[in-house]
Amino acid sequence: xxxxxxxxxxxxxxxxxxxxxxxxxxxxxxxxxxxxxxxxxxxxxxxxxxxxxxxxxxxxxxxxxxxxxxxxxxxxxxxxxxxxxxxxxxxxxxxxxxxxxxxxxxxxxxxxxxxxxxxxxxxxxxxxx
Numbered sequence: 591x592x593x594x595x596x597x598x599x600x601x602x603x604x605x606x607x608x609x610x611x612x613x614x615x616x617x618x619x620x621x622x623x624x625x626x627x628x629x630x631x632x633x634x635x636x637x638x639x640x641x642x643x644x645x646x647x648x649x650x651x652x653x654x655x656x657x658x659x660x661x662x663x664x665x666x667x668x669x670x671x672x673x674x675x676x677x678x679x680x681x682x683x684x685x686x687x688x689x690x691x692x693x694x695x696x697x698x699x700x701x702x703x704x705x706x707x708x709x710x711x712x713x714x715x716x717x718x719x
Contacts, residue, residue: 596707600652605661612689613664614649616678619686621667624660626650627687645718646698649711651679653702669709675702679709684716693717 604611604624615622628648634641652658655670669676677683681700687693699712 593705593707596705597652597654600707601654601658601660604652604666608660608662612687614685614687614695617684617686617694621676621678622665622688623651623669624664624666644714646712646714647695649685649695649713651709651711653707653709670702673704675700675709679711685711685713 611624612627613622614625630645630647633644635644651669653669656668658666679700681697683697685695694716695713696716697711698714701710
């Protein structure tokens with residue numbers, strides 16, 4: 591299967607799951623993407639004073655190299671530039687989930703395999719301590 595077919599399938603999945611898809615933007619409101627957010631994942635870390643729990647989410651963004659529009663008319667920015675995730679999706683960047691009362695998430699991890707239909711992010715809510 592060619593990458594273009596995989597990306598077309600990913601866009602179709604976004605269109606088919608309209609009720610589950612959320613709009614996320616970079617700080618400042620642009621660019622914006624339609625994303626699929628996974629269930630909360632809990633992990634433990636050992637800090638001074640004991641163990642802490644960290645809640646994170648997996649977020650999937652269509653790995654398209656140009657802007658596109660969903661089947662329901664929502665514009666989406668490109669997630670790739672020169673074959674790599676755009677700088678707004680980099681580790682440490684803040685993304686805003688508009689359907690969650692503009693809750694802010696920090697990108698903790700980025701995964702992209704050339705030829706894949708998705709850029710996969712691991713994010714953590716900014717208001718989580």
